[in-house]
Amino acid sequence: MKVKKAIESVMNVLFALCGLFSVAAVALITGYMIVAGIPAIREIGLVNFLFGTEWASTAADPKFGILPFILTSIWGTLGAVVIGVPIGLLTAVFLSKIAPPRVAAVVRPAVDLLAGIPSVVYGLIGMMVLVPAVMDIFNLKSGTCLFAAILVLAVMILPSIVSVSETALNAVPREYEEASLALGATQIETVFRVSIPAAKSGIAAGVVLGVGRAIGEAMAVMMVAGNVANMPGLFKSVRFLTTAVASEMSYASGLQKQALFSIALVLFCFIMIINSILNFVLKKGDKA
């Protein structure tokens, strides 16, 4: 009996430790990001760092301004959302309300597969197909640019938007739609005037999730965006926050390396803000 009791309490503690692990992991990541990211910001100055328009980390007189990266990340993400959300939402409408079950059974796995394709594969396709195509169509010297990155990101955020929106659309009470149909609205009118407004918080959650994915994506973007620290322009070679970290990390040292950690800290702050928005949206959706 005593042994049994001992085992019981040991297991209780063990399971609690497992539960604590993820709390500890988040604490570790947050701690490291702050400790590693603050020194360079202190040395460079917060305003110079965040709003400096020039990044020349290896020059004789190095400049560490990351405004180009911040703006590129914001524009890139916005662009991906502008292209990806309408396509994703309409695909979700198709899956949830319009497609016959047999067709949906083909389209849905396709969307899941898109989500499973590794980002380097997207990068490869972007590099070999998209970039030359962009170069030809818009008559540019080089096709590696913000526009190519936006297209790749739009495809990459599509699956999260489709699956979250579809779940939200499926959860709309049948009575709402039946009432609308009974009043003489067509199926399409019902979807766009009743179902989508009723599912808006779920759809919003999908969009925010997509924003998080787009802003955090590194490898695929690195392969198509060109990686020059320009201020963003649709057909200019640009560098995102993520690619700024990834492209210089392997050879950086001293203040340059510390500055890269500071960039990661800025990215981390962005992600935290997006996560809190997501949490807020989901909570609001639960209440409604």
Add this chain to the structure above:
Amino acid sequence: MNNLRKRRITDAVLRGLVYLCAGLTVLLLVALIGYIFVRGLPHVTWQLLSTAPSALNDTIGILPNILNTLYIILFTLLIALPLGVGAAVYLTEYATNKKFIAAVEFTTETLAGIPSIIYGLVGMLFFAQMLGFKTSLLSGGCTLVIMILPTIIRTTQESLKTVPQSYREGALGLGATKWYMIRTIILPSSVDGIVTGCILSVGRIVGESAALLFTAGVGTVVAKSIFSQFTRSGGTLSVALYMYVSERGEFDIGFAIAAILLILVLCINAAAKFANKKLKSKEQRA
């Protein structure tokens, strides 16, 4: 009458757009897979799969990368599985403090949202430098453990919630202790959720590159033993794809690896679908 016509036109246009978008999504996938298979499969040769790269013979082989991928999957699951399942069991079976549960669930969601490049940096700072693991498969594996934890916790939790309350009451009523009940009743009946979590995690590990670039590195050597493989730098397939394409311009090799990765993803997706179906059918019974 005019109004009705306008409605009809809007209707047709919107319906067309919906079909167009759904078609576009499917077409995108088909084109993607088709293109990669056409460009990649001809370059998947036995020599590519079974040798290490050799500067002497000027050949490229991806055997080391295949092994690294395999090892890192095994290592990561071996550690993350008990941790994740344990955490899920604690949350659903033991924890009574609402605030603590909320805290754990919040941090799990946070972990799921952190981009992989940040995992890579923290893994580099903590495992590779602070703990002295250096750039090695070990550092990479430890980093991935944290990264896939949310997936395993969430799927296990979902599955645990489908175990009927009466099972628990029955076991406890017959005098079983809590741990005995969990070991013999709860875990066996939620094994499908745990399996789903594993499959999804394998998918994430196979596709991961940004978190591994600075933790596990890009090494392409087959070591004499598993142990020494873990203590040295080793690139997985995804990392190798990136290195061959971006650093060396070996596009054919890149497409070959991409084709292999796609085949893996197809298998993983099919397996996940199968496991999920089992989970769903149980939910309906419960």
